Amino acid sequence: MPANDTIYAISVWVLPLVIAITFHEAAHGFVAHHFGDNTAWKRGRVTFNPLKHIDPFGTVLLPAVLLLSHSPFLFGYAKPVPVNFRALRHPRMDMVWVALAGPATNIALALVAAAAFHLLPYAPVNSARWIADNLKNALVINVVLAVFNMLPIPPLDGGRVAVGLLPNLLAAPLSRLEPYGMLILIGFLILLPMVGAQLGLNLDVISAILRTATGYIIRLLLLVTGNA
Template sequence: MNITLYDVSVWVLPLVIAITFHEAAHGFVAHRLGDNTAFELGRVSFNPLKHIDPFGTLMLPAILLLSHSPFLFGYAKPVPVNFRALRNPRTGMVWVALAGPATNIALAFFAAAAFHVLTYVPAGAEQWLADNLKNAVVINVILAVFNMLPIPPLDGGRVAVGLLPNVLAAPLSRLEPYGMLILIGILIVLPLAGSQFGLNLDVISAIVRTSTGFVIRLLLLVTGNA
């Protein structure tokens, strides 16, 4: 796989912006709802260095990309939130969790809408900007859809814990310490194991791809690009 400097230039910028705004949104909403943990630690910030995890954001995706993994996976430094400090811990947790994916959908919307300004951009920069905008739509929608999977510590898992009755929420919340291992298992290990026996066990990736495609088509339609 030949990755050029141009490829890096049109993927890194939208990726860094998507991750930075996603994490900052969590901290901002938590601050507004009564928890100052992230604010006091300087994590309510648009400085990407505050949110990038050297392994999860850079090394892991690169390793998976170079090893032709069936699914690219990575993560940023989680914004620390003390849910007990929120004025209403249960509903507050839902709003804090939704803030990240909602911000990514908003960024994807603005990137899609910005396609209409390409005709005003100098010819030499038009293709580069178009590729950045296209990748911004894709990255932000994937980040939003993936994070809404109902598996703690993903945002969707925390939303589920906040909305489900206690009899279901309690056992789901106890999965959080093992969430990363569960994700790696179902996204990477299971599909690779299935391929050894001629089985397609890449179910979660298929769900994410289908959902991502639907959301992108909807955004393009709403912004007049369809």
């Protein structure tokens, strides 16, 4: 890839990714503060300033490497916002709202990006393509981030929502999976499909669910904003 194309690709992918991840984490902090936990507030994390949330490796380097290596997926993360769920006024239910704040913010950002497509005719000609590509990538990244985080596996947001809403009989064993959550995800997303490929089977179930759900939500947002 020529140098100019590389710089362009980074500029239209990393910027939307940084914004999506930053707003996702900041939303957790804002809602946790609203419900009584000042942990993130005291550490200066209840802010939309990306410098407070960016992880040099997870937010910048990892997505750039995946992009430049033509990876079929783009992934990144920010510094997790610290939340002391026991400090919340109603720990179990408030935990649900704190967890939902991140994905909900991403859907709101995706909706704004989709609506902004209507403003492209007014953009300067020499920057219209760059703006359009940023908006398209912002739409995709935010929806993917929201859907992925709503998988019902702790420590993802969907796992914490499930723990907060399920009866104790189911919530307790699910919450005990949190230390192993990332290993479980790696197993489902990487190892299981690899084993399936060796056996001649398609075991890439989670990715298929994510692609289907992401596609439906993107089409719905385009429809709602008059772009379909």
